[in-house]
Amino acid sequence: MSSTVEVIPTGAALGADVAGFDINAMNEADFAVIRAAWMEHLVLRVRGQDFDDAAQLAFGRGFGPLELSPRALLTGKGWYPDMPEMSRISNIIDKDGKKTGSLGHGDAYWHSDMNYLEEPPMGSMLHAIQATTRGGGETRFCNMYMALETLPSDLRRAIEGKTLKHEKVHSSDGTIWPGLKDPGTDDVRRIPGPIHPMIMTHPETGREVLYLGRRINGYIMGLPVEESNELLDRIWDHATQEEFVWEQSWQTGDMIVWDNRTVMHARNGFGQDDERLMHRLVLKGTQPFYAPLAA
Ligand code: OGA
Ligand code: MN
Numbered sequence: 001m002s003s004t005v006e007v008i009p010t011g012a013a014l015g016a017d018v019a020g021f022d023i024n025a026m027n028e029a030d031f032a033v034i035r036a037a038w039m040e041h042l043v044l045r046v047r048g049q050d051f052d053d054a055a056q057l058a059f060g061r062g063f064g065p066l067e068l069s070p071r072a073l074l075t076g077k078g079w080y081p082d083m084p085e086m087s088r089i090s091n092i093i094d095k096d097g098k099k100t101g102s103l104g105h106g107d108a109y110w111h112s113d114m115n116y117l118e119e120p121p122m123g124s125m126l127h128a129i130q131a132t133t134r135g136g137g138e139t140r141f142c143n144m145y146m147a148l149e150t151l152p153s154d155l156r157r158a159i160e161g162k163t164l165k166h167e168k169v170h171s172s173d174g175t176i177w178p179g180l181k182d183p184g185t186d187d188v189r190r191i192p193g194p195i196h197p198m199i200m201t202h203p204e205t206g207r208e209v210l211y212l213g214r215r216i217n218g219y220i221m222g223l224p225v226e227e228s229n230e231l232l233d234r235i236w237d238h239a240t241q242e243e244f245v246w247e248q249s250w251q252t253g254d255m256i257v258w259d260n261r262t263v264m265h266a267r268n269g270f271g272q273d274d275e276r277l278m279h280r281l282v283l284k285g286t287q288p289f290y291a292p293l294a295a
Pocket of ligand 1: 089137138139280
C-alpha cells in the first residue's frame, strides 16, 4: 500500500506539517510515513482536520501505548472518567469558580513532560479544542539534538557520563501537583526524584541527545551544589537559544505531537479573559540510558 502523506518542514530548527491524509481513516502506510517524519522533524502538526477524542486516542495509540494523565497517576482520578489517559489543559473556570483544567493562563517554563517518572514519556500530543482568540498561548519547542551538537566543548566534558536528578513535585506552571507535598528543603541533594543520564541515547534513532527535564531543583549527581547550579544555568541558557526554537501559534483544531526525548517545550501566557482548551495525551516511554558508541 502506498501513502499519500505529505511532509512539509517548517524550515526552522524542528517541526513539520503532515497533510494529505484523513486522520479518521488512517492506514499503515500513512502511519509509517508519519513515524519517519516524526523521528526526522521531532514535532509534527496536523492542521485543518476535523476529529474527536476517539480519533485522537486512536492516533496516539498508533505511536504506542498511552500513559495515564498526570492527574490520574497521582490522585487515581483523571479529568475524564471514561478516558483516564486524557488531560484537560485549560484556564477555563466553571460557574462555581472551580478550575476545569491544568496549567491556567500563565507562562509555563521550559520542560519535557513527566520527567519525574523512571520511565518518562516517549511523546505527547496536544489537540486544540479551543485556541485563544486574542493572541498568547503559543507553545515553543527546542531541539535538544542541536543543543548537544553545539554545546561548547568545556560544557560537554563537564557533563559527559554525568547523571541528573529530576524532582517530582512541581508542574511547569510552578505550582505543586495535586496529591504531592512541597519537598520541605532547599537542599537539592536531598530532594527525591529519578536519576537520568544528562546525555542519553535515543532508543529509536540511536543518536545522542541532551536530556534536562526541568530546571527547578535539578541536581547533577556528585557535584558540589554550587557547581551543579552554575553548570546547569549555562547549559539551560545554551539549550533554549532562539536558533533551536520553533513556535506553534495555535488555530482551533490543530494537533501537535512531539518527541518528548528530543525536544523541550514552554508556553507563553495569555489573558485570563480569553479561553483556551487543549486535550492532551502522553505516549508511554522507556527508561533513559546512555550507550556511547565505541571510539
Ligand atoms: C503540556 C504542556 C503547553 C501548552 O500539556 O504538557 O506543556 O501549550 N502544555 O498548553
Ligand atoms: Mn508539558
